[in-house]
Amino acid sequence: MTPRSVPLARRTEASLYGLLAVALLGGSATAGDGNPFLPVTGSEFRSALPSGKEDLIKVPGFLLQEHPVTNAEFLAFVRANPQWQRGATPAAMAGGDYLSQWLTPLNPGSHDAESQPVTRVSWFAADAYCEAQGARLPYWYEWELAAAASPSKRDARSDAEWRQQILDWYARPASAPLPQVRQGIANVYGVHDLHGLVWEWVQDFNSLLPADADPEKFCGSGAQNLQQKENYAVLMRIALLGSMQATDTGHALGFRCARDLRNPQ
């Protein structure tokens, strides 16, 4: 097990400011639950997505869950919301593979499975889960901003060593069992597992490809517009999420929730 929180020295001044903002606004970063919403400092940054004439994207500060939602956390949700149990969910909301890895609609499997990220959830199911927590899925720009951070830098994307580390994670065989959450080192915000564990739904996944792009041709024409071509790991996310339908599910596709900083629950 890794320590529960990052050493204080690793937090930047900016993330401390975020924590302060949460405290002042009456939000709670932990609220006694196992997957706290942590502040990510707002920034103007260069996204890998093309954005027309303007180079810098403004992302206001927001709160992001510490790790991807686990099977145990999702189990609590489907217990409280039986319409989201496997078998009860309409086909228009989740494909046939929805939670198919669980032993039964109310049993994710072994004890180990409880701390693994929940996968095989449709976008609609992920969206409903977050809504039930008084939260939402993160927007792509929010996810990308948080995922640009290393354990020591808010934007580590130009750090070749860090980039290589991420690519090594992606090179792991897809058939390997999913690791548990929070096994690695948190980034400067205290957030775990943005790379190297699962793909994650974002709220606006259906905005990532040019509207009339054919996903199969994405690697040809569509990719020419993408920025930061050296950030393969992030580009792969864009290509994957942009080609999904909202009812799709995947063995390695999970999610986590986010909240506006101004409106903490």
Next chain:
Amino acid sequence: MKRLVVLLAGVLLYGGGSGLCAKTDLPSDSLYHLQARLLTQSAKSVGFDVNRGHPTLVSMFYASCPAACPMLITSMQVYESHLAPAARNRLRVLLVSFDAARDTPSQLEQVAGLHRIDLSRWTLASAPENDARKIAAGLGFSYRALPDGSFDHSLLITLVDRHGRVIATTTTLVNDSRFLAKLEEATARDEP
């Protein structure tokens, strides 16, 4: 503040009521399982299933769109103009704006006037971001706000049946004969 609370309670009660009771007998693959609230050109709050019981053409747009959206609206008018009057009377059309900030009811009403839209069968509405995103997700429609205030978006028309099941889609704004045939079939007779 108090008024706001009462208003919110009203919305919650109304939304919850229409959501839970009406949807239990929907087919599993119906898009009307989507829970989303729309504000129409006449400032009425309705659900995405506002046209339940009628075959319906659905698409998404934004009113300040310079060229593509006017074309989309015209295209939908042309498709329905191919129908016999009785068939056309059975058809409904729903256009959802993903630009709720600018597409107020009066703005939508203006668009309707500009295009001489038949508001007895057409609904123009806007949805807040989360609801618009859900509707887009259900339709397989993609859109993205660009920094200059415009949107990159699909040109996709979806035909759903009386129960909200997708019958056909088209990205061809003129003369998709396969799509037109489905439209004629879906509106040929009253529900048995």
